[in-house]
Amino acid sequence: MDKFVVRGGNPLLGTIKVSGAKNSALPCMAAAILTEDEVILENIPQVRDIETERKLLASMGAEVELGYGRAQHRTHIRCAVLSDPVAKYEIVKTMRASSLVLGPLIARTGVARVAMPGGCAIGGRPIDLHIKGLEAMGATITQEHGYLEARTDRLKGAHIVFDKITVTGTEDLLMAATLAEGESLFENCACEPEVTDLAALLVAMGAKIEGAGTSTIRVHGVTKLHGARHRINPDRIEAGTFLVAGAITGGDLNVDCCEPAHLSALINKLEQCGVRIDVGTDHIRVRSGGDLKAADISTEEYPGFPTDMQAQYMALATQAEGTTVVTENIFENRFMHVQELNRMGANITVQGRTATVRGKTPLQSAAVMCSDLRASASLVLAALVADGETILDRVYHMDRGYERLEEKLRGVGAQIRRMGDVFGKR
Template identity: 85%
Template sequence: MDKFVVRGGNPLLGTIKVSGAKNSALPCMAAAILTEEEVVLENIPQVRDIETERKLLESMGATCELGYGRAQHRTTIQCAVLSDPEAKYEIVKTMRASSLVLGPLVARTGMARVAAPGGCAIGGRPIDLHLKGLELMGAKITQEHGYIEARTDRLKGAHILFDKITVTGTEDLLMAAVLADGETLMENCAQEPEVTDLAAMLTGMGAHIEGAGTSTIRVQGVSKLNGVKHRINPDRIEAGTFLVAGAISGGDLNVDCCNPKHLAAVIAKLEECGVRLDVGKDSIRVRSEGKLKAADMATVEYPGFPTDMQAQFMALATQCEGTSVITENIFENRFMHVSELNRMGANIKVDGRTATVRGGTPLQSAAVMCSDLRASASLVLAALIADGETILDRVYHIDRGYERIEEKLRGVGAQIRRMGEVFGKR
């Protein structure tokens, strides 16, 4: 099993490039189900979840080619025939985004059978909002033996009011609505850039969508969609992680190939902590000058501070003078990194959904365990400044969403190496 070995103490200096967003790429790959024609996606990150999605599409009868060489961040998908519209448990058990094929499958074929989602154990991500929306659109839903099955002759437009903001629910039902008969009105929608990216791709395929990126989305269904060539958004969470890496290490780091507009809440909070940021059109220079200051933070839906940056911000908070109160409002079990950070010398106490971080504490090397994707990133950040050599176990979690993070960090001065079995072509 892969491990990272990190020796702390080096400031990060130079330029680090951001990859395409996993959380945009996965729904866009699922959207290829909606057409018989070829779909080409560019700026695809080389991470485990993308490989899982490729296997999933191919198991259904699609062809899905991941590029190599100069085209290594491109994938070509064609779902001319979907001979087996089922998302099998053996394939999707490690990936929460498996539910994203439910909507496009039932819209295209009239039938879908999808294993209940897997992925990180950070709390419940109920699929009931997906199912409620599909039922409103005329699908008959059954659940048994760990699988969800949806059937319909053809989906019909409906008025869908989400009880709770859900990114994957918004994306899944948006994909279902584009081939439904009539108009679909969706309210209380997620406004994340990943939703907007998916809507842009669907529009390029011939869908009629208004309001993507707002809380209200209106879709006029069409009978058929065409192929498309679409470039995936840069990964705002990877970019945010590298901003924290530059700040926590006391470095001078240029985070390139990002979209600063997608990072407004993260930028504002880092500046509140005393981090100097110079924001360009598609890059951000981060410098940590002088002592960092504590700041409270609460995760909320976009455009607020993202839950996917909570663990990384907590690592930074351990180095900020004073006390930071961090509140997790999205997932109920997203403080599993706390015990590992405390093993490294942090002073963090958790009470329900709130973590109190007493900062300004020097961190020490330790053997730590990665519990989920973003927790892994926080431990890498902590290891960058810890005294001595830290060993991170179960780094397959970080491979799900960060492309060759150890190579990128090593390129700007970090002392980090991988031990164990190599994933992909490293």
């Protein structure tokens, strides 16, 4: 099992490049199910979840080619024949995004059998909103032996108000509605850039969608979609992780190939902490502005402070003067990194959905355990400023969503190396 070994103390200097967004790429790959023509996706990150999605689509009968060499961040998907419309548990057990094939499968084939999703154990991400929406569109859904089975002659447009904002639920029903009969109106939708990115691909495929990126989306169903070429958005969470890395190490780091407009909440909070930020068209420069100052955060749906940046920000807060209050409003079990940060010398207490960080505390090296994707990133950030050599176990969580993280960080001065089996033969 892979481990990271990190020796702290080096400021990060230079330019670091952001990869494509995993959370955009996964629904866009699922969208290829909606047509028998070829869908070409560019700027695909080389991470474990993408490989899992490739296996999933291939197991259904799709032809999926992940590029190599100069085309290594491109994928060609052709779902001409879906001979086995089943998302098998042995494939999807490590990935929450498995639920994203439910909508397009039933819209295209009239039948779908999908294993209940797995992924990071950060709290409940119920699939009931997917089920409720698809049933409103005319699907019959049963659940047995850990699988959801959906059937319909053809989905029909419906007026659906989401009980709570859900990114994957919005994406799943958006895909289903593109081939439904009539018009669908969705309210209380997720506004995340990943939803907008998916909608852009669907429109390129011939879908008729209005309002993506707002809380109300209207879809006029069509009888058939065609192939398209689409470039995936930059990963705003990877970019945010790098911004925090530059800030926590007191470095001078240029985060390149990103979309600054997607990072406004984080940028504003870093500036409150005293970090110097210079924003360009597709890059952000982060520099030390002296001692870091405490600034509270409360995670919210986009465009609020992202839950996927909460753990990384908490690592930064350990190095800020004063008390930082972190309130987690999205997932109820997303403080698993706290215990590991405290083992490194942090002073963090948790009560319910609120964590209180008292800084600044010197961090020391330790052997720590990665519990989920973003918690792993927070421990890397803490290790970059810890005294001594920190060993991070179970970094396979990191490989689910960060492309060659250790190589990118090493390129800007971090002392970080991987031990153990190598994912992707790096």
